[in-house]
Amino acid sequence: MPGELIDGKKIADEVRAELTSRIASLAARGVVPGLAAIIVGEDPGSKLYVKMKGKASEEMGLAHWTVELPETVSEARLLGEVARLNSDPKVHGILVQQPLPPQIRVDRAVAAVDPRKDVDCFHPTNVGLVLIGRPRFAPATPAGVVELLLRSGHDPGGKDVVIAGRSNIVGKPLAALLMQKAKGANATVTVVHSGTRDLSAHTRRAEILVAAMGSPRFIKADMVRDGVVVIDVGINRIADSTAKGGYRTVGDVDFDAVRAKAKAISPVPGGVGPMTIAMLLTNTVRAAELLGEA
Ligand code: NAD
Secondary structure: OOOOOOOOHHHHHHHHHHHHHHHHHHHOOOOOEEEEEEEEEOOHHHHHHHHHHHHHHOOOOOOOEEEEEEOOHHHHHHHHHHHHHHHOOOOOEEEEOOOOOOOOHHHHHHHHHHHHHHHOOOOHHHHHHHHHHOHHHOHHHHHHHHHHHHHHOOOOOEEEEEEOOOOOOOOOHHHHHOOOOOOOEEEEEEEEEOOOOOOOHHHHOOOOEEOOOOOOOOOOOHHHOOOEEEEEEOOEEEOOOOOOOHHEEEEOOOHHHHHOOOOEEOOOOHHHHHHHHHHHHHHHHHHHHHHHOO
């Protein structure tokens, strides 16, 4: 029997439905949560993500704006736009879509966002709050992974969780969330990465395996144990002449073969992607609530 499918679209819809009463309470006080995205250049993936975030905001009755800057934009100009959004009271959440071109220092861009509006949870202050277990915002993709696990009945408490990938966006903050002494966390976390010797020896131990490497179908069936729960964060475009547009999207997991051994697995697309957006909307609503209290 192939493993059960962890339906990210369905679970994201649940998370989004739970936001409606909070959005209504804000509306009763005359507040419409607003999300502003800055996008630099023409990267098709980034454009698609920003478009999806805007569409989701609209569906939920949130305000949203997209600031489009040219690939050649200076760091000073970008920081100027961030400062403008920081001081705009209609804007509760700001995200600077990555990747950024080489003339922009990512750490400068990330640190320029007002931490109270940092709905991506990339600002060093907010990253620190996550690490000490007192998050202001939950980092969107990692929090989406945790929600997928909990709401599909796979509480990570006490489990051996292996995360493949140590980026500041996914691997590291996910490790920080899962290792907390808290309900829905409390896992024994191993992070494997490009410097790991014998990666399979670790992944085969995992009761829960999270793949966040950006390497198409890297995790094969012989790298997992029977009954594993797999969350696939990867989003990779691979050439496919039979697909519309000449490419299709796959995860970091060799889906069919791994599913055959797994207890449960999240697909790509339709797994972590919709959850990331749902958590971003949650953070924007939270930002509006917190700014209203300040
Ligand atoms: P990244 O490139 O910043 O980090 C990848 C990490 O994987 C690195 O730490 C690297 O050490 C590790 N890695 C890569 N290849 C490896 C190998 N062969 N062996 C061991 N370790 C290896 O990427 P990221 O930003 O963390 O994103 C990872 C993937 O997740 C990408 O496919 C990205 O598109 C996707 N992603 C999806 C969402 C979503 O909402 N679903 C959000 C963010 C990222």
